[in-house]
Amino acid sequence: MQNKSRNFRTVLAGYIRQQDQFGHPISLRYKNNSTFKTFFGGFITILFRMGIIVFLVFEIMKVVDKKSNITNSQYRRNLVEDRRQYQIDLTNFDLAYNVFSSDPIITANIDRYVSVQLQEVYFAWSKDGASYTMDVKDLPLDKCPPGRFLGETVQTDNFGLQFNYKCPTTLNTTLQGGFATKEARYIQVLVGGCNQSILNKTKPNLKCANDSDIIKALDVLELNLLTSNQFVDVNEREGNPVKTIIKNFYATKYISIIKSNFFRKHNLLLYKS
């Protein structure tokens, strides 16, 4: 048990280092919750920052008419001073996740082994910095219906989005700040061993697997997180120069897989036209 969680931490540390290397705004946090450690041997928290850390904002400054040149400007904003809140909803952003395992029996019954929560978080330090408040709201999750990811079809079909992924059924929130700011708003993805009270909310008839089976399952768990991302195609003369693509983040504690590097730099695009 102790060995297992130490091992887990080592892998996570490697993962986080890799994030730094690629400037990737997603971080894994080992939640040092003794109850959870006892029961499940580990709990992964992925704080999904969506470009809050590496915050590259592209804006189309000027599209005089369709035939004129498109100017693509790029800003880096200091989030400590920039108090702005960025509104995101399903008309400009989307995300989905898939948890699976190399063991097909686990994959087929994944809800009995893993609980995943997507949460909107508002975080604020008190004036004296001695305490903080945190408001957390669960986003309802369901199988992804057609038409998600702003109607993108090629990549969503490749990923089998409608068959393999779960999406938040609604999304309308704001992003603000970062880890170093007094106030922050972000979305977090929590992945942990099956929690009966969470499972009861969606599948009340299903029972979590026993603890030893859950720990084994967490060891070979793989997570793929998709987010929509947009960029400006300056060579686009006919249609909309704002293109939507899907980025994926892959995470596992399965050591032989974590070595292959799936991680890509991720930017959040906000645009005006």
Ligand SMILES: *[C@@H]1O[C@H](CO)[C@@H](O)[C@H](O)[C@H]1NC(C)=O
């Ligand atoms: C677009 O930019 C190119 C080079 O920057 C320039 O040669 C061309 O005249 C511009 N076109 C228009 C319509 O402004």
Ligand SMILES: *[C@@H]1O[C@H](CO)[C@@H](O)[C@H](O)[C@H]1NC(C)=O
């Ligand atoms: C999101 O919520 C805001 C108010 O909080 C509302 O004005 C806006 O219309 C909502 N957007 C969508 C797409 O529902």
Ligand SMILES: *[C@@H]1O[C@H](CO)[C@@H](O)[C@H](O)[C@H]1NC(C)=O
């Ligand atoms: C299971 O989830 C509930 C509600 O989210 C939480 O209060 C509880 O601490 C969780 N149980 C464990 C063992 O983490």
Ligand SMILES: *[C@@H]1O[C@H](CO)[C@@H](O)[C@H](O)[C@H]1NC(C)=O
């Ligand atoms: C889950 O629901 C069952 C009945 O559907 C109930 O017996 C059990 O106490 C619930 N467990 C939790 C942790 O809420």
Ligand SMILES: *[C@@H]1O[C@H](CO)[C@@H](O)[C@H](O)[C@H]1NC(C)=O
């Ligand atoms: C957990 O369940 C499996 C069957 O799924 C069983 O083989 C194993 O003995 C159980 N372990 C404990 C500790 O109950």
